[in-house]
Amino acid sequence: MITAKDLLAIEDLILRFYTYEGIVEALDEVNLNIKEGETLGIVGETGCGKTVTGLSTLVLVPPPGKIEGGRILFDKDGKNIDLLSQDEAFLRGIRGEDISMVFQDPRSALNPVYTVWEQIFEVLLHHRRREFIEQVLKRPLTGYERKIYEKMLENQGSFILKIISKIPIINRYKRKLKDEINNLIVKILKEMQIPDPERVADMYPHELSGGMAQRVVIAIALACNPKLLIADEPTTNLDVTIQQQILNLIRELRKKFGSTIEYITHDLGVIAEMCDRVAVMYAGNVVEIADVMELFKNPLHPYTKALLESIPRPGKEFKSIEGTVPSLINPPKGCRFHERCPCSMEICTKEKPMLKEITKEHYVQCYLY
Amino acid sequence: MDTKSRLHEFRLRMQPTIKEMKFIATRIKSSPLSIVGAAIVTFFIILALAASWIAPPGHPSQGGNPYMMPKYGILATPQPPGSTVKGNYAPFGTTAWQYDIYYGCIWGSRSAFRVGILVVIPSLLIGLILGTLAGYYGGYVDELLMRFTDIIIAFPSLILCMAFIVVLVPIGIERLDAVMLAFVLVGWPSYARIIRGEALRIKNEDYIEAAKSIGCSDFRVILKHILPNSIYPVVIMASLDIGTIVLGVAALTFLGLGAPEGWADWGQLIAYSRNFIYGKPADPYCYWYTFIIPGLFISLFTLGWNLLGDAFRDILDPTIRRK
Numbered sequence: 001m002i003t004a005k006d007l008l009a010i011e012d013l014i015l016r017f018y019t020y021e022g023i024v025e026a027l028d029e030v031n032l033n034i035k036e037g038e039t040l041g042i043v044g045e046t047g048c049g050k051t052v053t054g055l056s057t058l059v060l061v062p063p064p065g066k067i068e069g070g071r072i073l074f075d076k077d078g079k080n081i082d083l084l085s086q087d088e089a090f091l092r093g094i095r096g097e098d099i100s101m102v103f104q105d106p107r108s109a110l111n112p113v114y115t116v117w118e119q120i121f122e123v124l125l126h127h128r129r130r131e132f133i134e135q136v137l138k139r140p141l142t143g144y145e146r147k148i149y150e151k152m153l154e155n156q157g158s159f160i161l162k163i164i165s166k167i168p169i170i171n172r173y174k175r176k177l178k179d180e181i182n183n184l185i186v187k188i189l190k191e192m193q194i195p196d197p198e199r200v201a202d203m204y205p206h207e208l209s210g211g212m213a214q215r216v217v218i219a220i221a222l223a224c225n226p227k228l229l230i231a232d233e234p235t236t237n238l239d240v241t242i243q244q245q246i247l248n249l250i251r252e253l254r255k256k257f258g259s260t261i262e263y264i265t266h267d268l269g270v271i272a273e274m275c276d277r278v279a280v281m282y283a284g285n286v287v288e289i290a291d292v293m294e295l296f297k298n299p300l301h302p303y304t305k306a307l308l309e310s311i312p313r314p315g316k317e318f319k320s321i322e323g324t325v326p327s328l329i330n331p332p333k334g335c336r337f338h339e340r341c342p343c344s345m346e347i348c349t350k351e352k353p354m355l356k357e358i359t360k361e362h363y364v365q366c367y368l369y
Numbered sequence: 370m371d372t373k374s375r376l377h378e379f380r381l382r383m384q385p386t387i388k389e390m391k392f393i394a395t396r397i398k399s400s401p402l403s404i405v406g407a408a409i410v411t412f413f414i415i416l417a418l419a420a421s422w423i424a425p426p427g428h429p430s431q432g433g434n435p436y437m438m439p440k441y442g443i444l445a446t447p448q449p450p451g452s453t454v455k456g457n458y459a460p461f462g463t464t465a466w467q468y469d470i471y472y473g474c475i476w477g478s479r480s481a482f483r484v485g486i487l488v489v490i491p492s493l494l495i496g497l498i499l500g501t502l503a504g505y506y507g508g509y510v511d512e513l514l515m516r517f518t519d520i521i522i523a524f525p526s527l528i529l530c531m532a533f534i535v536v537l538v539p540i541g542i543e544r545l546d547a548v549m550l551a552f553v554l555v556g557w558p559s560y561a562r563i564i565r566g567e568a569l570r571i572k573n574e575d576y577i578e579a580a581k582s583i584g585c586s587d588f589r590v591i592l593k594h595i596l597p598n599s600i601y602p603v604v605i606m607a608s609l610d611i612g613t614i615v616l617g618v619a620a621l622t623f624l625g626l627g628a629p630e631g632w633a634d635w636g637q638l639i640a641y642s643r644n645f646i647y648g649k650p651a652d653p654y655c656y657w658y659t660f661i662i663p664g665l666f667i668s669l670f671t672l673g674w675n676l677l678g679d680a681f682r683d684i685l686d687p688t689i690r691r692k
Contacts, residue, residue, distance in 0.1 A: 058582055110579075
């Protein structure tokens, strides 16, 4: 179902965790596509595979997980590349540069021993080294410095340069590079609406408040202007007022940079506020994909309906979904939702339904339609 | 650029570093014990550096090696502090067989540093490399390395040291080198253990995943993200160990396995006073100087490093420093 406009298309992705208790079928033929410039929300209960979908987009599945099938097609400079068939070196170039991720807990996503400045510096230098060296070369330099920078441009992994860069006094040439990057770091922090960016840049992560830390995490993720940003519940661990600020920030940044966002959350309210399209996940399956207005107005899958009804509202009786999320070690045969489904049929227990397009751009994985 | 503006630029650049140094200084000042520790260690450093001025070598009995203690005769009973033996003044007295205690104590600090540093740094390096590899990669690498450390840790360390020395000396390694090598071989597993535990904990932290998600390689993740976070406990342990290893070497020397005969070493001096701990029946502690003075040097040295170990933690760990 890949179209010309798709930035990312996940096709029939199968992910399994080989644990002591058995094989966890975490993702079972997941199909997703994200169009350029849109915000796709992924919503579902805890443990339904939202976060691992995000991580597999970066091909960073934590062990003992293994991707066992499917394709992840990413549009890099007009070419569709299957990320799963690329080698590690190529993927390292993609991560942070083309696709980056914002993590759930901002405090634990920052390395406690480095200052904010050093952490942004790392990602910038990793991906933009060449550009910075070229810019430094345009500035007035002493002959010795010019020689070294020209050599850096020629051969980045040179062994001699690595040794020189570790010797004090001789490695002073690095300052020019640091100066060059410093301006950019302050600019990035300013864009994240961080007050007094020069001071914050020299702070360690534990000195930051939760909201500030999340802004820094977003700054690191956006430092290289990635085409796709995966936001894994970026506001879950923050209090409500800060949540609103972060959501506003993400929305503004999206307008400014035109980034495509894969927004992972369990909060339907945030989905309604942030996203253009929504994918509903249940037990490792994408059960429904639709436009956000369409989904709230006209939910098709019984799980989506139940999910929307379980939002607590004043004056209305709270309704929860019957039963519990099935264990993914021995998932139910056929449709994984059939045990809890009010309109379960015989075929639901036997065969897995396919994702079908019911109305335009509204896909659902159910035998009812 | 003229000198003045260059100086100004230099000051501007050094500002954060100076700020950091000032912070460390106030941190040390606020805990008096770490000042005491630093003072003791500095005292020993000065002693070791100035040894050839404070206690000049050159007695014919040393045979040209300043690390050998001068021997003023063959008399079996120790002489009290301040006495003159065969025209040689001995401020701290002499041991049995007339080794100069003063000279031994001063030059003993030099050999203590030599032993402590030459043992701790190699074992720290081996422990760091193997520990992080085991912790980060896990699986067979981990299993292999950790079972090997189990074997070494299963033996009492001093006994294992003796076994290594007994094996190493006959194959042509100098006595003192054999002692240091034995301590390295016995010492690294405990560092590797701690580092492995820390690496196991840290590799599951979110910021490691975040580092990978911006495109860091395994090597970079280990070097830049895992090591700086896991190194504090072992740096503290290493600074404590410099003291402990000197104790261990003293114990081995006391047993006759450590430094060669006549080597300036605190343990050696105490070994010579073995028969004089209980003196004459009428005056049992008349030879106190033979073991109290070198004993004082050993315990002060160990105490200094122990106190400094705590100070290191305050200085190095950014998560507890700015509170």
